[in-house]
Amino acid sequence: MNKYFQEEYGNPGSFHTIGLRPKRAIAKARELVRDLINAKQVKEIIFTGSGTESVNLAIKGITEKYDTGHIITSTIEHEAVTETLYYLEHTKGWDVTRVPV
Structure with missing residues (x-):
């Protein structure tokens, strides 16, 4: 390539x-x-243009299978993860628990 x-x-x-x-x-x-x-x-096989795009695709792809749910994450996650989870929490009704590390 x-x-x-x-x-x-x-x-x-x-x-x-x-x-x-x-x-x-x-x-x-x-x-x-x-x-x-x-x-x-x-x-x-899906190629993405960046890690952020990959994170978004993975998290949103899995969560589209369910109406709502509960996700547990750490407080030190990359911004790509935290922003995607914030979106799911505030627009899709997902519960997100942030565990301190």
Whole structure:
């Protein structure tokens, strides 16, 4: 993937040739990861742009399966976690317990 960060800067979301190359490379990487972890389908493999995006996807993805619930977290969590939990607490009705460490 370094080639697409350092030499070919095409947007994989575009439809021109420069964008199709990194799009194909991402698809290939997705297949390699699928095979490495024995995932059933390529669509199970999701690449995100940052740790914050990953945290949001994981927490919100799990909590969407339930109307409300209770989450226990520590007071020293990364801001990506605390902000996502604050959102769930104040907009979705989730109970959040923050345990001091």
